[in-house]
Amino acid sequence: MTKVTMTVNGRQVSGEVEDRTLLVHFIRDKLGLTGTHVGCDTSQCGACVVHMDGRSIKSCSTLAVQAAGSEILTIEGLAKDGELHPVQAAFKANHGLQCGFCTPGMVMTAVDMINRYGGRLDEKTVRENLEGNICRCTGYHNIVKAILAAAAEMGAGRQAAE
Ligand code: FES
């Protein structure tokens, strides 16, 4: 067993893990943050996406020991002071979910792509960047719509602040 320490949603956490323990299992089983889902065992579905040092990663394909010392953000860390993150609000407003199983991973992937592209995101780029996230319910249309709406809002916010 190895002791790992990392920052998760702004809080420093530590735990004993085996060398083979996946980050997603550390997050779910040791920290009780079950918003991060496991939807496959082939690294394809993206239900497990979290941010590590500001970039989206699949936590089912990352070892907990690899995340030692890093900053992890999960879906539970997005809302601030009881207010949904703009991407969460846009998924709600645009009906970007049905069963919700894929949603945490979709939202975390969306936040990363908006951070990278800002208000310059177009539909083609959103669809390309969603290649690692599978949704069995929605047909993706409203997910894409939600991400574009959030990007426009967040991009406009950034421009207003500049
Ligand atoms: S659980 Fe499916 S990609 Fe991670």
Ligand code: FES
């Ligand atoms: S909303 Fe059901 S899998 Fe995406």
